[in-house]
Amino acid sequence: MKDDCIFCKIAAGEIPAAKVYEDDEVLAFEDANPMMPVHTLIIPKEHYDNIADNIPDATMARLMQAVGKVADVKGVRESGFRVVINTNDDACQTVHHVHAHVLGGGAMNDGDPSPR
Ligand code: AMP
Ligand code: ZN
Numbered sequence: 001m002k003d004d005c006i007f008c009k010i011a012a013g014e015i016p017a018a019k020v021y022e023d024d025e026v027l028a029f030e031d032a033n034p035m036m037p038v039h040t041l042i043i044p045k046e047h048y049d050n051i052a053d054n055i056p057d058a059t060m061a062r063l064m065q066a067v068g069k070v071a072d073v074k075g076v077r078e079s080g081f082r083v084v085i086n087t088n089d090d091a092c093q094t095v096h097h098v099h100a101h102v103l104g105g106g107a108m109n110d111g112d113p114s115p116r
Contacts, residue, residue: 002047007097011045021069025062028070028102037105038074038081042066048098050087055098067102076104 001008009015010029017029020040031039044063048055055063071077081104086093 002097005047005095005097007043007095007099008047011043020073021066023062023066025059026066028066028073031101035101036103036108038076038103040070040074040102042070042100042102043097049096050093050098051085052087053098063098063100067100070102071104074102074104076102080104082108 001012006015010017011027017027019027019029021028021042024045026042026044028040028042031041042063044055044059046059048059067083068077071081074081081102084101084103085098086101
């Protein structure tokens with residue numbers, strides 16, 4: 001747990017979040033400021049700054065496996081969704097605890113890498 005990390009606090013249950021999926025390694029919860037009708041974040045419970053922060057293979061696998069679980073819970077497996085992992089300043093990462101955005105529930109711009 002990293003001091004003053006809001007997502008570590010969510011993982012520890014110290015800050016409330018609307019849980020979508022959880023296992024021993026990862027937690028998925030609703031984004032507090034949704035950009036799409038479906039906007040869920042997936043985090044590893046352990047702190048890593050970003051997707052390039054030497055995440056162990058097993059944790060990385062869980063993070064990506066959780067995408068399909070979230071898609072099922074949110075009902076977007078068939079309709080489609082986008083997975084976005086903002087990394088550092090050029091990509092406007094604001095919370096420096098790695099998280100995957102799962103976005104869907106409506107059509108998104110073709111070819112626009114940023115739905116925000
Ligand atoms: P990013 O810009 O990729 O770092 O995304 C951070 C995301 O975290 C934003 O979409 C925020 O709306 C979301 N967020 C920040 N604080 C919370 C919170 N306490 N609970 C849920 N989502 C949050
Ligand atoms: Zn953290």
